Structures are given as structure tokens and as C-alpha cells.
Amino acid sequence: MFYVATGAVLIALLFAVIRAIRGPTVFDRVLAGNTVGTLAILLLAALGFLTGRPEFLDIGLTYGLLNLIGTFAVLKFFRIGDLAYDVTDEQEKSAWK
Amino acid sequence: MEMISQAAHAASWVLIVAGSFFLVAGALGMLRMPDVYTRMHAASVIDTLGATLLILGLAIQAGFTLVTLKLFFVLALLFFFGPVASHALAQAALYAGVEPILDEDRRNRTVPGDTANKDATPESPGKSTPTRPT
Amino acid sequence: MRTLFLAASLLAFWLALSGHYTLFLIGVGILATVLCVAAASRMHILDEEGQPTELLLSAPSYWFWLYIEIAKSAWAVTRVILHPSLPISPTFTKVRASQQTAAGQATYANSITLTPGTITTGVDGDIFTVHALLKDGADDVEAGAMDARVSKFEGTA
Numbered sequence: 001m002f003y004v005a006t007g008a009v010l011i012a013l014l015f016a017v018i019r020a021i022r023g024p025t026v027f028d029r030v031l032a033g034n035t036v037g038t039l040a041i042l043l044l045a046a047l048g049f050l051t052g053r054p055e056f057l058d059i060g061l062t063y064g065l066l067n068l069i070g071t072f073a074v075l076k077f078f079r080i081g082d083l084a085y086d087v088t089d090e091q092e093k094s095a096w097k
Numbered sequence: 098m099e100m101i102s103q104a105a106h107a108a109s110w111v112l113i114v115a116g117s118f119f120l121v122a123g124a125l126g127m128l129r130m131p132d133v134y135t136r137m138h139a140a141s142v143i144d145t146l147g148a149t150l151l152i153l154g155l156a157i158q159a160g161f162t163l164v165t166l167k168l169f170f171v172l173a174l175l176f177f178f179g180p181v182a183s184h185a186l187a188q189a190a191l192y193a194g195v196e197p198i199l200d201e202d203r204r205n206r207t208v209p210g211d212t213a214n215k216d217a218t219p220e221s222p223g224k225s226t227p228t229r230p231t
Numbered sequence: 232m233r234t235l236f237l238a239a240s241l242l243a244f245w246l247a248l249s250g251h252y253t254l255f256l257i258g259v260g261i262l263a264t265v266l267c268v269a270a271a272s273r274m275h276i277l278d279e280e281g282q283p284t285e286l287l288l289s290a291p292s293y294w295f296w297l298y299i300e301i302a303k304s305a306w307a308v309t310r311v312i313l314h315p316s317l318p319i320s321p322t323f324t325k326v327r328a329s330q331q332t333a334a335g336q337a338t339y340a341n342s343i344t345l346t347p348g349t350i351t352t353g354v355d356g357d358i359f360t361v362h363a364l365l366k367d368g369a370d371d372v373e374a375g376a377m378d379a380r381v382s383k384f385e386g387t388a
Contacts, residue, residue, distance in 0.1 A: 001109070001110050001113055001114075002113075004113060004114060004117055005113050005116070005117055005151055005154075005155075007117075008116075008117030008118070008120050008121050009117075009120060011120075011121050011124070012120040012121050012123070012124035012143065012147075013124075014124075015121075015124035015125060015127060015128050016124055016127060018128060019127045019128055019136070025133055025190070025193075025195055027133045027186060027189065027190040027193070027195060028133050028136065030186060031127075031133060031136055031137060031140055031186055032127065034140070034182055034186070035124070035127065035140045035143060035144075038143060038144055038148065038175065038179075039120070039124075039143070041148075041171060041175070042120070042147075042148060042151055042152075045151075045152065045155055045168065045171065046151070046155070049155055049158060049159075054159065054164040054167075057164065057167040057168065057171060058167070060171055061167070061170060061171055061174065064171065064174045064175065064178070065174070068178045068181070068182055071182045071185070071186070072182070072185060075185055075186060075189045078189065078193070079189055079192060079193070
């Protein structure tokens, strides 16, 4: 039955990757990337049970946190074009001038 | 005892198959939907129902161990951070001016009890900078 | 009080994830807990917004109710996806959140987003902009059943 779960996750991953390739906007790709992250967690969980090594779940947890940070980083990058941008920074700089 | 473990086995079978079904359905929705906002709804089917059913099924297989606890941590992670990521994505797409395909736009409807936003101009909300309460 | 609660839950989290109970690992866990709590108190986020411990007691019943809602609307969205003609009717709408605290508003906004078929795309004061996949979903949000439920949940604090 873990084969069913693994297979379903792999099919879903395939669809998500197709969406990531087809785009058309960058947000579709970010959404697809986020979904790939979720599916990767589930794949790790299912694979852990399939191979009898549930320790994979720890990797899944870490992957989830990284996925969240990665999504935010990409969104911020495409909104501002600079990851180190800080609004308060800007205000301070303009206050100095 | 034998009966109970068989019932648990059957229950986890059902949960895992149902979860797999919703995973594939959500991913298929991501392919079929016409624009980014509607695709996000399909993705949230994966994040919520698909993931929970699958993880519940796995948790029944694991029994009462630390593995089950970790599975529920994974679930909590998805449930607390999933909506945050979706919200950020939707807001970023609106801000960038990606126009949603709409059947009906009720953004300029008067909200009951709304006094602060009466004179706001609701057209082209993609360009308006979101103001935050200070 | 909040500090103690945060420390206890962080330590419990560490112990649950580690699964090995040697003196060294527990010692490192205590050190990590102290560091995290110190960082949190330096950032002044140990208040009722960042650490809403009062809500924990009534949270399970709210989560259960929310999960039923999620399951219902996920099923509706799945039916739409699998329908050959894809009968979507995307709708943008605005609703007012009646919650008093920031934690309550965040709970409401996240609950809307978590429910498949509706996404909170913007928060302006207590006015939420909501994108719904179906007209029915928008009608449901406007009817405000979830709003009332979250306010009740928030009021138990």
C-alpha cells in the first residue's frame, strides 16, 4: 500500500513539474515549486515507510521549513529585485540626506 | 486483538488510497485551471486534504511511537505555514499586476460595518500598495 | 509565565525530535531552549500576539470544526477539478473581520486561506479581500459563519 502512496505522489509531482515548466507567469512557477516541496515531504514520509526507515521524516521537516523560506525569498526577489532590501533601511537613509 | 489490527490495517489502506486520490486530483487541477489564482485553490487541496489523509494513514501504520508524533509535526507545519505561503503568493501576484480571470468582481461592494474604506477606489487593485495598520 | 510555557514546549519538541536521551543531548537541548527563549524575549514577541497560550485550550474543538469545513470544501473543489467542463466561477469579494485581537484576525485569515476554494489575498485593517474559486464559496464567506466561529473561539481566551 505504500507503493500506492509513493506512486500517487510521483504522478502528482510530474503534474506539478509540468506546470512549473509551462509557466506562464513566474507566480505559476513559484506555486508549482511550493507544491513540489509539499509533495517532496509526503514522498519522503511514504518512502521512509516503504524502506522501513521512518527517520526520513526528520529530513522532511527540515525540507518543509526550507521550502517556506525559499518561497518567500523568491517572492521577495521578484517583488523588489533585492533580497537585502529593508524598508526601515530606506527610511533611515533618506532621513540622513 | 487480531480483529482490531486488521481493522486498523483496512482503515489505513482506505486513508492512504483516499489521500493519494486527492493528491493526484489536486495536481491535475493545477494543470487544468486557467490562471494562477484558480491554480492556488487546486494546490490547497493537496496541502490540506491530500496530505492529512495520507499522513493519518501512515500514522495508523506506525502506531503510538515517536514516528507518529513526527508525522503530526509535519502536518502542523503544513497547516500553519501553508496558508502563509499561499497568502504571500496571492498578494505578490496581485501586486505584480497579474489580472485574475473573474466571473464576478465584488471588491467594490460595501462591506457591512465598513466606514474606513467608503471612499477608496477599488479598481485596478493590483497596482494599489497594500496599506498596513500601524 | 509565557516564557516558561515557551521553554517547556521547545524542550518537549527537542526531546520528541531527538529520540535519544543521553546526558549530552539533553544538555544541548536545554542550551538550545535557553538560547531560543532569550532571542524571543529580546525580540519582545512573548506577548499575547506572538504566544497566544490562552487559545490553546479551546483550539482542538476549533481545529476539529475547521477540519470538517476544509474536508467539505476540498471535496467541492475536487468535484470541480474532475468535472469535464471545469465549471469554475472565480469571484473576488470583500468581507469584514469582527475579531478584536491580532491573533484572532490572523486565525480568521489563515482559516479562509486554508479552506480550499477561498484565499485571503489582502488584509487592510479589518477588511479582508478574498478570492473564491466558486460563487458559492464567496457567498459562504460573506454569510460569515466562519467569522462568527472564529470570534467565539477568540472570545474564549
